[in-house]
Amino acid sequence: MATPQKTKAPEVAPAAALPTLAQILGRVHLRLILFAVALAAASLVVSGGIVIRNYAQRNLDLLARTVSYTVEPAVVFGDQGAIREGVVSVAAVSGVDSVEVRDPAGRVLARWQHSHADFHSPITHAANGVIWPRPSLAPIRRGDVVIGEVRIFGNSEGILRYILAGTIIALSCLGLTVLATRILAQRLQKDVIGPLDHVADVAHAVRSDRAFDKRVPSSGIAEIDRFGQDFNALLAELQGWHAGLKSENAELARRATHDALTGLGNRVLFEQTLGDAIGNSVRSGTSFAVLYLDVDNFKDINDRHGHECGDAALIAVAERLRQSIRHVDHAFRLGGDEFAVVLAPFYNRAHVDAVSARIDKAMERPFRLPNGLFATATLSIGVAVYPDDGVSPQDLLRRADAEMYLRKRGRRSAGFEGIENA
Structure with a gap:
């Protein structure tokens, strides 16, 4: 079955x-x-x-x-x-x-x-x-x-x-x-x-x-x-x-x-910032200042110690410059040994003079070069105030540049060396 x-x-x-x-x-x-x-x-x-x-x-x-x-x-x-x-x-x-x-x-x-x-x-x-x-x-x-x-x-x-x-x-x-x-x-x-x-x-x-x-x-x-x-x-x-x-x-x-060597703003950013500062001052009726700075006799450090030491000097100058201004101010490297600062609006010229004095004071401290030597640097500073010295970027730069060269000639006639071994 x-x-x-x-x-x-x-x-x-x-x-x-x-x-x-x-x-x-x-x-x-x-x-x-x-x-x-x-x-x-x-x-x-x-x-x-x-x-x-x-x-x-x-x-x-x-x-x-x-x-x-x-x-x-x-x-x-x-x-x-x-x-x-x-x-x-x-x-x-x-x-x-x-x-x-x-x-x-x-x-x-x-x-x-x-x-x-x-x-x-x-x-x-x-x-x-x-x-x-x-x-x-x-x-x-x-x-x-x-x-x-x-x-x-x-x-x-x-x-x-x-x-x-x-x-x-x-x-x-x-x-x-x-x-x-x-x-x-x-x-x-x-x-x-x-x-x-x-x-x-x-x-x-x-x-x-x-x-x-x-x-x-x-x-x-x-x-x-x-x-x-x-x-x-x-x-x-x-x-x-x-x-x-x-x-x-x-x-x-x-x-x-931004400048690749120092980290500061470059000429492009400087021109933009300067234009914005003029626009803000026109709207608010306030004044601001442009500082044009040049390292005295910078060529000497390249000739004596080489470009590596020259770059180190520029980095040191940029750092001292950054430390000498407020966080609302802006520092720039325009190229070579030329720098600029755009100061935020202020109430009197004494503020600008105080900033210039702080920068000069900061530059007195020696900085170390890659070859082990110490050096100091001096800056020739030209100042232009908006709107007293000009109302356009060209006028402000021309005035600051002219004042910077007057100070540079004065330093040379007084015997300043610019960058010196410390």
């Missing part, structure tokens, strides 16, 4: 287990699912690429201005080696394909090409022409005269890597959706389109509002949750790139307005 077979009871899924995409897509329509996933992925990849490209363009513009300021002295003296060193010291960052420094006639003075990684290919070269059709340009100025031009060509390797990563993740998600929906067919609205709409909403928020902190919430479906995790990982990567670009732009902006 045949033994009767027992009917196997169906396995019951654990109550805590999430339904699979296969179970849900048995009730959905394949075309709408693929459209929603593709739309969300394409929105993020395209919007992310646009955001990265815009920030990279700002990065290149700031970099071009920084290079123009860095190589300006070398262009004046026609030192092509120094021009290239200046270009390499500033432009050797990611996102730059090549840098050219040209004279006003269009002749190339120096050219630097980035050493590309293995990602570089004809595709990258073609992408450079599409993404960066024109170079970032910045004039090289000596005063008001244009003495050259900096051209920076962008490199699209980073953007292509982002697009490739986004495409791979998007294709993986699409492949997962296709595999899960081939054997399913019917209902769609409630269980799938809602979660994918969240993805599209997040992509739209990233593209429209730059809301990089947005994340796709959990859907309660295993496969879509995995897609959301990959999507969130891509958002996190984009957020990191965005933060990195902002940090690089801030650093390039700082370099463009």
Whole structure:
């Protein structure tokens, strides 16, 4: 007699287990699912690429201005080696394909090409022409005269890597959706389109509002949750790139307005600060002062001890100058051994004289040179007060410069040595 077979009871899924995409897509329509996933992925990849490209363009513009300021002295003296060193010291960052420094006639003075990684290919070269059709340009100025031009060509390797990563993740998600929906067919609205709409909403928020902190919430479906995790990982990567670009732009902006040796503001920042001070004084009716300072006989320390000691002397002068003024005042190195200070509004001329006296007093303290010797420095200071000595930046600088040279001649006739061994 045949033994009767027992009917196997169906396995019951654990109550805590999430339904699979296969179970849900048995009730959905394949075309709408693929459209929603593709739309969300394409929105993020395209919007992310646009955001990265815009920030990279700002990065290149700031970099071009920084290079123009860095190589300006070398262009004046026609030192092509120094021009290239200046270009390499500033432009050797990611996102730059090549840098050219040209004279006003269009002749190339120096050219630097980035050493590309293995990602570089004809595709990258073609992408450079599409993404960066024109170079970032910045004039090289000596005063008001244009003495050259900096051209920076962008490199699209980073953007292509982002697009490739986004495409791979998007294709993986699409492949997962296709595999899960081939054997399913019917209902769609409630269980799938809602979660994918969240993805599209997040992509739209990233593209429209730059809301990089947005994340796709959990859907309660295993496969879509995995897609959301990959999507969130891509958002996190984009957020990191965005933060990195902002940090690089801030650093390039700082370099463009600050002296690399002393850390003081450079001539560009001085001109901006002076213009702002005039505008504020016009509105408030207050006075402010400009101090123009020059290190006496600075050439001697370079001739006697070398440029390393000269740089140390400039750093010491800048530090003493910074310590001698208030936090609302601003100190600048204009170039060489020339410095300037913009004093905040004051009530009487005695305040300006007190600042000049503090600066002279601070310079009396010896500073140590890299060769072990000690030295002291004196400064010739010229002062111009707004509006008594002028109402335009040119008038104020002309007055301060003239007074500085009068004091310098007076120091020479009195026997001051400027920088001395202590």
